[in-house]
Amino acid sequence: MQNVYVLGDGQLARMLRQAAEPLGVKVKAIGLESKLSIDSLKQELTQPTSITAEIERWPATPITDFLSSQPCFVNQTVFAQLADRYTQKKLIDRLNLNTAPWQLLPEEDKWQDLFNNLDKNIVIKTRTGGYDGRGQWRVNKDNINESLPKELVGEAIAEAMIPFNYEISLVGARNYEGEKVFYPITHNYHQEGILRASVAFSVNSEHQETKIASEHPYKKNLLKLQEMAENMLGSLLDDLQYVGVLAMECFVVNSDDGPRLLINELAPRVHNSGHWTQNGASISQFELHIRAICGLPLLKPIIYNTSVMINIIGTPINYAWLNHSLINLHWYDKEPRIGRKLGHLNISSTDKCLINEALDALFLNLPDEYSDSIEWVKNTL
Ligand code: ATP
Ligand code: MG
Ligand code: MG
Secondary structure (H helix, E strand, O other): OEEEEEEOOOHHHHHHHHHHHHHOEEEEEEOOOOOOOHHHHHHHOOOOEEEEEOOOOOOOOHHHHHHHOOOOEOOOOHHHHHHOHHHHHHHHHHOOOOEOOEEEOOOHHHOOHHHHHOOOOEEEEEOOOOOOOOOEEEEOOOOHHHHOOHHHOOOEEEEEOOOOOEEEEEEEEEOOOOOEEEOOOEEEEEEOOEEEEEEEOOOOOHHHHHHHOOOOHHHHOHHHHHHHHHHHHHHHHHHHOOOEEEEEEEEEEEEOOEEEEEEEEEEOOOOHHHOOHHHHOOOOHHHHHHHHHHOOOOOOOOOOOEEEEEEEEOOOOOHHHHOOOOEEEEEOOOOOOOOOEEEEEEEEEOOHHHHHHHHHHHHHOOOHHHHHHHHHHHHHO
């Protein structure tokens, strides 16, 4: 019996536990407020154990210090490096991978230079702690001085706004032997910096390969993008000597020479844009992470279906969503709050007509604010 401790007790830890249970792997989520005693933890660590995290950054407390200093804490040095956008961007640059032009936010008297150095539209992002689009300011030369808090100097990065055609992400995993596997790229739709919906196609079967050679802009470039993205994420995983699942979010910019991929950001963990794998892949991203960190067989997940994921954000649970047999609900049991991710719905099938039917059924039972996401999904399929 293997034990896994997860730093953090949110939905990602919950779904890791759900995926690990059938494997006979026991997952224990340790929240930052945990009252567990170090002595009882020490006792439990005499069993074969891996420690991982569902968050990128944590305050130093006796329990986080204890867990993160254990030799069985996987990817020990990676978290700090990727949790800070400044060191994350430096890593991407060092490996000569494409990303939005960027620099550290300089002293206020140099702010106007940013528009010459980077672009006329800039996004400022706090180095640490931002998620779901929080901790970001979109600025231009006319509003930067009044809209940006001065305390951000040195504590934020400035990056060029990329007029991307669309956004994708790639979730991949690496094991202790350095073997790597990847899912098909996921197409992502964000509103105000928060992920609303994802779509992923199979790139495994020949059947799908002929289908994706159609005229659709997403599908035409799919195989090329997949290869480019795997090469980029592969070099990051190897450079970091990473073990487990890591997600790479990218902007796709179409040009006459084909699509260009720019890395937006990296997340050293299972990722919201990989949630479709729970119902659309032979091995979900959660199981894949558990397999990798526990040294279990790491195999390429098989994907035959087209999959859709819709995030439930701030909307209370509604069991009418279950009135279509293709719809899978994953509810996180969190206190409802506006703007908070409370659950997600997965739809997965080889039959596009059935997926559309499920989306029509959902449309009737979701508030108006979901209609843009559903429309985007339908246009992407
Ligand atoms: P997450 O919840 O994914 O961790 P986050 O708060 O870390 O999000 P980012 O991923 O940096 O934020 O940005 C959120 C979204 O804002 C992006 O997915 C994209 O839609 C938009 N965005 C961010 N940076 C840029 C940029 N440089 N150019 C254009 N759009 C951007
Ligand atoms: Mg982020
Ligand atoms: Mg992001």
